[in-house]
Amino acid sequence: MSNIVTALQSKFDNTTVLTDLQDMAKYVTDWPGKLTGKALAVARPSSTEEVAAVVKLALGHGTPIVPQSGNTGVAGGSVPDDSGAAIVLSLERMNKIRDISPSAMTMTVEAGCVLETLHETVEAQNLFFPLNFGAKGSCMIGGNLATNAGGQNVLRYGNTRELCLGIEAVLPDGRIVNLLSGLRKDNTGYDLRDLFIGSEGTLGVITAATMKLFHLPKARATSFAVVPDISHGLELLNRAQAETGGAVEAFELIPRVFMEIIQEYAPQHNIPFDKIPDLCVLIEIATTSDTEAVADADGVVPIFSKLEKILANGFEDGIVQDAVIASSEAQRREMWDMREGALEAVTAAGVWIGFDISLPLDQVHAFVDEITQRADAIVPELRMCHMGHLGDGNLHYTIFSPEDGAEESTSNADAIKAAVYDAIADFGGSFSAEHGIGTTKLYAMTNYKDPVALAVMQQIKAALDPKGIMNPGKLLPQ
Ligand SMILES: Cc1cc2nc3c(=O)[nH]c(=O)nc-3n(C[C@H](O)[C@H](O)[C@H](O)COP(=O)(O)OP(=O)(O)OC[C@H]3O[C@@H](n4cnc5c(N)ncnc54)[C@H](O)[C@@H]3O)c2cc1C
Structure with missing residues (x-):
């Protein structure tokens, strides 16, 4: 048995630390069911202090940590790889609503609060939390923050980043940084809150957040x-x-x-x-x-x-x-x-290649025309679906499995991906609008992200997580 597992078991009980393969199954497979990894253990702490204790133990043993909230991510970031070297740190038991302030129009909630539960709770007080999308019954606010999730109401209220006023997180060395506040203005140096939002578990574990509330539409x-x-x-x-x-x-x-x-x-x-x-x-x-x-x-x-x-x-x-x-x-x-x-219907229809892209609004039409032509030149008459959040210029662009077996051809898939990514760059768009990078977009991150921006991200990662224990292999190419 690995040392980290013994160390975790000596500190926590067996409801907090899972090691049975069957008990761990749902934590090591992603939502689409395409990626299944292995974990030494799943730790399910109930408080910020317990999260810090798990992180310190993992750091001491040099054990990689995969933070996980609702495990509905679709970029492969929330599950471990198949090396079996990592632990999953699930936030699901950190699900307390610490405070709702109707006068300040804020709520302070723990990372494992399910999005739909937050909706229902604040709506009972005639308030509104506008983040909303199909996974709301399972995804959790910690994961929403870590992916900077979007959804259907971004047009009016902004994405998760814009809804967040403050964050509490455990750093890769186990220190707790408390930036929880309902302040609308706070110019006291670098905005570390924004650094954690969208960091996909690579810079630390988000344990709680203060989020904006709105009046409930009548x-x-x-x-x-x-x-x-x-x-x-x-x-x-x-x-x-x-x-x-x-x-x-x-x-x-x-x-x-x-x-x-x-x-x-x-x-x-x-x-x-x-x-x-x-x-x-x-x-x-x-x-x-x-x-x-x-x-x-x-x-x-x-x-x-x-x-x-x-x-x-x-x-x-x-x-x-x-x-x-x-x-x-x-x-x-x-x-x-x-x-x-x-997402469920499209997944059932057999996605061959899927994209989550954004474009300047005035380029969306021209992009769709152009990419249809470019993809058609590689595999004619593909079935493509360009649905999405048009108000945000965000398309979930999906190409379905061709009936003639062309899906067998990796080179066709690679050529189509490259054509789409090239077109996104030509039209001034982004290769990841709201789902994040995880493992599935590392190719695009390597080849299409501004190289200086990428290098700065690597430097930030090295400064905060010099031992590289936080979700290694995700978001940043290694
Ligand atoms: C049916 C369906 C519809 C969807 N629709 C949308 C949509 O419209 N818009 C959209 O943006 N997304 C959508 N998604 C994707 C997904 O639901 C979001 O990315 C969501 O924000 C993930 O939250 P989660 O709690 O499931 O996070 P997880 O899947 O558990 O984790 C996602 C990433 O965040 C990291 N992470 C999780 N929790 C923490 C934490 N507490 N601290 C640090 N890192 C953490 C993980 O390591 C991983 O890298 C959809 C998914 C499904 C299944």
Whole structure:
């Protein structure tokens, strides 16, 4: 038995330290089920002090640590490799809400709080935490911070980084750095909080955070609108922003291929059109004001008529071709369930190559046209799906397994990846918009990240983690 395991077992009980292979199984396989590694043990500390104790023991034994929260990451960062040399440090038992302040509009929560639990807890107090996406029932705030997660409400509220006011973390040498604060302004040197956000477990373990809260919207108007192309879709977004004073909460791109996949692989979801359109957007506007949320004497709810008017004007100008507005909360939920089921449906359809990319908004249309041509030149008539958070210029660009067996050809896959990454660089985009680097994007990190930026990141890593114990082999090429 390894020394680190003995050391952990002598300090903690057997609910905190798991060593049985069956007990460890769910911690060593990633969400898509593609990556399975091995771990010496899984440590499940219940407090920041216990996290620090685990880190100190691991440092003493030179044992790599893989921090893990909800294990829903899709870049391979949350699971150990197959060397069997690492321990997994799960934050799942650090799930206390330490404080909610309705007057300061903040909450201080531990890393293992499940996102959906946070939603429900603050909504019971008429408050709103806007970070939201399909994995909300399993992902945890520590993982959201470590990946700087995005999702469907970034357009209005920002990504996880923008929602975070303060962080508590355990450094790779076991010291606890307490930057928890609800301060909106704090210019006291380098922003270490921002250093931990998006660091994917490579600089330390996030144990708690202070996050911003918002007023809970009183009404939301939601529609699937058919648009002629991406550029017209963006025009609809800009008009809706102007008309609502920036109250567009979400603006998602849904192409035909996605709806076909839903029909085939997730038929429990309702397609809101008789005939699947080529391209539509899912638009949602929201209000926290009674004036817009409460029905007038004729039963008209102003926020709904506002959305109807935006869509009707768009129809007259050829920006919108058809639209369905959710007439009840149940219908709205159905629309979002379909959108949030995307990753599962697309995974079931057999992803061959998947990308999570971002582009300047005014380049998205041209990029999609260009990459379709470039990929077609390598493997003709591939089935591609460019859905995503259009309001943020973020596409989850997926190419499905070709029927003729071309997926066997690694060289084709490599050529397509290179074509996409080259095109992203040509169009001024990013090869990782919101899922992070993990292990799956190391190739792009090596070849497409600004070399000076990469070198500075390596220097920061070496300064904070000279023994390289924090999630080695993830995020930074070695
Ligand atoms: C159905 C589905 C839909 C999704 N949709 C979106 C989406 O719309 N937008 C989006 O951004 N992502 C999305 N994701 C990806 C994923 O849910 C996010 O990356 C999420 O933030 C990961 O959180 P987690 O708690 O599961 O982290 P984990 O998977 O446990 O970890 C992710 C990374 O963070 C590190 N880490 C975890 N916890 C800590 C900690 N406390 N301290 C330091 N490092 C830590 C891990 O080592 C790993 O590198 C989706 C995933 C699924 C399965």
